[in-house]
């Protein structure tokens with residue numbers, strides 16, 4: 001149920017945010033370390049991968065709910081985003097602050113310096129309690145939900161199999177799972193049989209333990225996952241400025257990126273995950289899925305935060321995405 005509106009229809013997509021972040025961007029002309037710098041501008045955006053996915057889905061008109069955790073002491077920006085976009089908020093409040101990741105943008109060199117924090121250090125008891133709370137929210141929200149999005153890192157202290165546990169619970173209720181994470185959480189949750197995964201090339205290389213320097217190597221690694229013991233139905237490998245590979249057991253496609261003016265690449269992959277889910281809700285074929293997911297990413301690239309233009313503009317962009325078949 002949506003606490004903002006108990007009469008609202010159930011959310012079709014649930015995204016799980018276990019390690020949210022506020023993205024704090026500061027612009028400086030000529031950053032000097034160890035000196036007093038006079039900054040030009042700052043912007044703070046509610047972030048975290050699962051929140052970015054929900055935000056893009058909401059902009060496309062898909063009803064989304066978020067569950068997971070937020071720090072009680074700076075939850076206001078997240079709550080404002082949820083209210084503005086009519087995202088149902090089912091997050092558990094933890095004591096303290098949500099981590100703040102700082103991006104220092106040097107307007108002279110064009111370089112960005114990221115200062116990222118790991119997230120709250122959870123004790124075994126806090127981690128177990130949080131996971132239980134999220135499972136309870138999930139159980140309630142799963143009535144009527146078609147997709148569960150598990151994306152982003154886990155906070156320190158959260159067991160690495162948390163996504164595997166959540167994926168099994170989603171499957172038990174008949175929902176499909178898309179997984180977008182890395183390292184041990186990816187490896188362990190893969191064993192729970194998510195319907196779709198979206199590693200970027202580095203995450204896929206780490207998963208299979210090989211460098212994957214060529215497109216052929218990436219396709220072979222993706223295909224091996226599709227034929228493995230717990231096979232996802234779709235593997236999407238995003239390649240940044242080189243586009244993305246869309247692989248199923250029957251088809252292999254390369255969706256080429258759109259030539260857009262890039263404002264920020266942060267969250268381009270999250271927008272792609274949102275586009276993948278939106279395409280599945282519309283039962284699109286793989287070519288149209290690849291086009292819509294790429295259009296979601298391209299639309300986000302022109303903006304600083306996880307926001308999309310109106311849906312008809314995204315659909316118009318999707319029709320311009322070139323997709324080639326890989327033999």
Ligand SMILES: Nc1ncnc2c1ncn2[C@@H]1O[C@H](COP(=O)(O)OP(=O)(O)OP(=O)(O)O)[C@@H](O)[C@H]1O
Nearest residue numbers: 200238239240241243244257266267268269270297
């Ligand atoms: N520089 C770029 N120019 C054009 N398109 C891009 C660019 N960077 C990313 N994209 C588009 O966005 C998609 C996803 O980007 P990317 O592979 O960087 O995801 P990611 O590494 O998962 O990002 P994140 O996790 O930060 O959201 C790409 O497949 C591509 O379509």
Ligand SMILES: [Mg+2]
Nearest residue numbers: 180200269270
């Ligand atoms: Mg990513």
